[in-house]
Amino acid sequence: MGTVKISAEEAKELVIQKLISAGLNGDDADKVAEVLVHADLRNVNSHGVLRTEHYMNRLKAGGINPEAKPVFKGTGPVTGIVDGKDGFGHVIGDIAMDHAIQMAQENGVGMVTAVNSSHCGALSYFVQKAADAKLIGIAMSHTDKIVVPFGGKSSFLGTNPIAYGVPSKLKKPFILDMATSNVAFGKILQAREEGKEIPEGWGVDENGRAVTDPNKVVSLSTFGGPKGYGLSVIVDVFSGLLAGAAFGPHINSMYGDLDKKRKLGHYFCAINPSFFTDRDVFLEQMDRMLEELQNAEPAPGFERVYVPGEIEQLHEERNRVEGITIAESVYEFLKSR
Ligand SMILES: NC(=O)c1ccc[n+]([C@@H]2O[C@H](COP(=O)([O-])OP(=O)(O)OC[C@H]3O[C@@H](n4cnc5c(N)ncnc54)[C@H](O)[C@@H]3O)[C@@H](O)[C@H]2O)c1
Secondary structure, three states: OOEEEEOHHHHHHHHHHHHHHOOOOHHHHHHHHHHHHHHHHOOOHHHOHHHHHHHHHHHHHOOOOOOOOOEEEEEEOOEEEEEOOOOOHHHHHHHHHHHHHHHHHHHOEEEEEEEEEOOOOOOHHHHHHHHHOOOEEEEEEOOOOOEOOOOOOOOOEOOOOEEEEEOOOOOOOEEEEEOOEOOOHHHHHHHHHHOOOOOOOOEEOOOOOEOOOHHHOOEEOEOOHHHHHHHHHHHHHHHHHOOOOOOHHHOOOOOOOOOOOOOEEEEEEEEOHHHOOOHHHHHHHHHHHHHHHHOOOOOOOOOOOOOOOHHHHHHHHHHHHHOEEEEHHHHHHHHOO
16 A cells, blocks of 8 residues: 655644544544654654554553543652553643643753653654753653563563753754664564565564564664663663653553553653753854754765754655655545544
């Protein structure tokens, strides 16, 4: 099946209608749709509207509370906890980051953990919000196991993403948003489909041995060997343990047990540069650093140097005008009644 191009507005409306039809309230459906379309606009389609069907299945099976009213509790001048009440992670994350932003504006820093949450989508959405408020944003989320610890035989960790957003004065913010697995499992599936070998370091077989045959992959590897492994554990510490949630192998599965609440944790932080240095100088220096990076001489085989987030931002600019590209099958599903 091919792909179709539709406007971001149409995609958002279709997702809202679908989620409402599965029992979700309108406000939450709007927020979930916004975060999904944000990902498609940036060509991060793995976290875009294609997830709608899975969310509906989980809603219908009872694995997400459609009427959740998350509760924020301030625990100190710069800290707080959101109890998500088993609602959508996108909504819970948004509330948590808004509180972190408010505390950072007032007191320099805001740190909020979220518990009793579910899949929250692309973390760039949340750190972008902080950067739009001219704050540094950090977000982390743990996920269920599919990644081996370095040197280990079997899955223990999730793809545990981490994201940073840093504002600048005139340029688009720096947005580093990355899973700590080397690649998403989707890339293994794609290589299987295309009958292609995968580079060593993407995944391992049932004995924990690195393989290049995508059909033998049962678990993923972290990026950067032991360094990515360590960072993945840190994501579980901040978004799991610090939030009072489970860790690694004890996290409820995303695609199994649809009737079970995920009980996921997340971590959000906002930092106000003006509490540390001259805000304008900081923002100007960010502009300068991004500019100098973009003008760095490319190595042979590279067209130019990009800064993290830039490629996705270029996609977003184009897709806002031309529309987002989604699989025809996804479009058919979203339109079906
Ligand atoms: N919520 C969850 O449970 C969950 C779990 C895993 C992943 N995710 C999301 O999946 C999405 C995709 O993650 P990923 O690790 O596959 O991303 P990726 O590998 O495509 O990109 C990772 C980072 O590298 C940067 N980058 C890529 N190419 C670059 C280049 N040539 N020059 C400079 N920078 C470059 C990107 O801007 C991005 O910040 C993210 O939005 C992440 O939050 C979410």
